Amino acid sequence: MAETKEISIGDMGARAGSYHDELQGEDMEINVGPSHPTTHGVLRLLMELDGDIITKCEPIVGYLHRGDEKIAENMTYNQFVPYTDRLDYIAPLANNVTYAMAVEQLAGLELPPRCQAIRLLVTELARISSHLLGIGVYGMDAGAWTPFMYTFTEREKLYGLFEELTGARFTTSYTRIGGVARDVPEGWLQRVLDFCDQHLPILEETTKLLTRNRIFMDRTEGVGVISKEDALAYGITGPNLRACGIDLDLRKDRPYLGYDQYEFDVPVGTTGDCYDRYLVRAEEVRQSIRIVRQVIKNFPDGAWYAEDAKKIYKPAKDKVLTSMEELIQNFMIVTEGPRMPAGEVYFEAENPKGILGFFIVSKGGGVPYRMKIRSPSFCNLSILPKLCPGSYLSDITVLLGSLDFVMGECDR
Amino acid sequence: MNEIVESLQPRFAGIKPRESSDHPAIQCPVGFILPLIECLRDEFDYKLLSDVTAVDWGEEESPRFSVVYHIFSIKAAAHIRIVADCEDDENPSVPSIVSLFPAANWHERETYDMFGIRFEGHPDLRRILMWDEYPYYPLRKEFPLAGIETELPDAEIAEETRAKVLAAPMMGGPFVAKEGEPMSRSEPRAKDQSWTEWSKKTLEEE
Numbered sequence: 001m002a003e004t005k006e007i008s009i010g011d012m013g014a015r016a017g018s019y020h021d022e023l024q025g026e027d028m029e030i031n032v033g034p035s036h037p038t039t040h041g042v043l044r045l046l047m048e049l050d051g052d053i054i055t056k057c058e059p060i061v062g063y064l065h066r067g068d069e070k071i072a073e074n075m076t077y078n079q080f081v082p083y084t085d086r087l088d089y090i091a092p093l094a095n096n097v098t099y100a101m102a103v104e105q106l107a108g109l110e111l112p113p114r115c116q117a118i119r120l121l122v123t124e125l126a127r128i129s130s131h132l133l134g135i136g137v138y139g140m141d142a143g144a145w146t147p148f149m150y151t152f153t154e155r156e157k158l159y160g161l162f163e164e165l166t167g168a169r170f171t172t173s174y175t176r177i178g179g180v181a182r183d184v185p186e187g188w189l190q191r192v193l194d195f196c197d198q199h200l201p202i203l204e205e206t207t208k209l210l211t212r213n214r215i216f217m218d219r220t221e222g223v224g225v226i227s228k229e230d231a232l233a234y235g236i237t238g239p240n241l242r243a244c245g246i247d248l249d250l251r252k253d254r255p256y257l258g259y260d261q262y263e264f265d266v267p268v269g270t271t272g273d274c275y276d277r278y279l280v281r282a283e284e285v286r287q288s289i290r291i292v293r294q295v296i297k298n299f300p301d302g303a304w305y306a307e308d309a310k311k312i313y314k315p316a317k318d319k320v321l322t323s324m325e326e327l328i329q330n331f332m333i334v335t336e337g338p339r340m341p342a343g344e345v346y347f348e349a350e351n352p353k354g355i356l357g358f359f360i361v362s363k364g365g366g367v368p369y370r371m372k373i374r375s376p377s378f379c380n381l382s383i384l385p386k387l388c389p390g391s392y393l394s395d396i397t398v399l400l401g402s403l404d405f406v407m408g409e410c411d412r
Numbered sequence: 413m414n415e416i417v418e419s420l421q422p423r424f425a426g427i428k429p430r431e432s433s434d435h436p437a438i439q440c441p442v443g444f445i446l447p448l449i450e451c452l453r454d455e456f457d458y459k460l461l462s463d464v465t466a467v468d469w470g471e472e473e474s475p476r477f478s479v480v481y482h483i484f485s486i487k488a489a490a491h492i493r494i495v496a497d498c499e500d501d502e503n504p505s506v507p508s509i510v511s512l513f514p515a516a517n518w519h520e521r522e523t524y525d526m527f528g529i530r531f532e533g534h535p536d537l538r539r540i541l542m543w544d545e546y547p548y549y550p551l552r553k554e555f556p557l558a559g560i561e562t563e564l565p566d567a568e569i570a571e572e573t574r575a576k577v578l579a580a581p582m583m584g585g586p587f588v589a590k591e592g593e594p595m596s597r598s599e600p601r602a603k604d605q606s607w608t609e610w611s612k613k614t615l616e617e618e
Binding site for chain 2: 061065074105106234237246254343344345346348355357361370378379381411
């Protein structure tokens, strides 16, 4: 029990100065997380409070560290694909694609148009799925429950599409080095189009619940403002960077997978506060739908894997069982892994959460010598010690919600 | 591709172009890291630090550790790779670039955590992913994949529960063929079949 102090009231104005120190109280230290609904996973924030205002914030990460980089050094390139599902587990398809492309760049492999189109399509669907979760959960953090229900219903439909395509709702492991696991099923593209058609009105309805919602605006506008300079200095990427007003989208600036063939806009914020981050995400969903429609409109025919990459992509199963050459080829790829040249490669792609990069050092053979994963959430979170001080404790929920991070990716 | 490297060479004696198939790459002596990166940031518009990491080339190699920086230029939409070999193999260290890029703070802490490379001048060089008292550097090549038995981070809990951080039961895995070996040895066999979940691995074998 704290000791009770007697303070005579009398002339408060005259005493205000002399009693100031006594009335000041102590700074309070508070832990948010590692297991707290605000932190969307296992982030822990150690904060010092002066009343309701944060004076110091130290994020403590690593609770979900699984040693993915060490694991990668000990298995063949294809065996690592399922581990990429578990990085940003909100958008596993986008991780699969980025990882496969990094390895293919090491091999100098060109992909046929159909394979690129499939990959681009699933990346954009993953982006929609990720941003829908981002928006829904963010609304929930700010006290708006309804959008969450809407967006989760929509994500469920996307999961259905993913399951049909990859066999799994969540951990898709869809790509292989040199292609994808299987071609799109019959009629699937039409079902994706149907999803887009029925999704847009629902998206409008959902965003209507937030965009001009007085309470939501009051809680997010002007909160957690990141300046352009800070955003660059701290290596923020993705929608969080674009909300600050910096027009960096690798899909436009360093096009891969044929992004340059499609028309889409890159939404950019003006103030860099929590509200802008929401607006950017909402608009990106609309742009992704625009891209998806264009891709399906001109969906190329042909192979869904690199046919000339005999030492990298596994042959079809029926050929393995009937032909000697394919049997050996299959055996070699399974046991030794895809044949890669020696070298170093660093590949980055615009993932839903930001720029995901893979740095691969190869000494040849089927196992990487070193693989570093540059995860966007890790970099985005590193700004918290700079961003939090000065804001209210109650703003932490919207602040973290607006950054839209995933701890599986941050801790790897 | 290496025009930048050529234009920088007169100013920083000792930097060399590094072999690379994707981005321009510079092999840089440790002493030039700070001025070189500052010059790239201010004069060549490399303003977004993508990544700082390290590579362990193996216990027998010297130099054993290389620190690798990737910096992105938004204007040119291009990366540059800078590689610095640490001079000391036992106690590797490089200068910290946190003063130039605050983003390097966590990257350098992670590299220190995983490789034990010290970043001189870093404001707060602590472990970031592993807990502070952890005694090993997990991404060094001699560290086994299964992990090493270690004390729990909290002494009080350790005493109460008598639990330890245990090596993963991998039944002698991982089940991968080693690269570059003949077919007969390339089948996916366990690297070490002497231990399973039921017969524990003894410490000497590490």
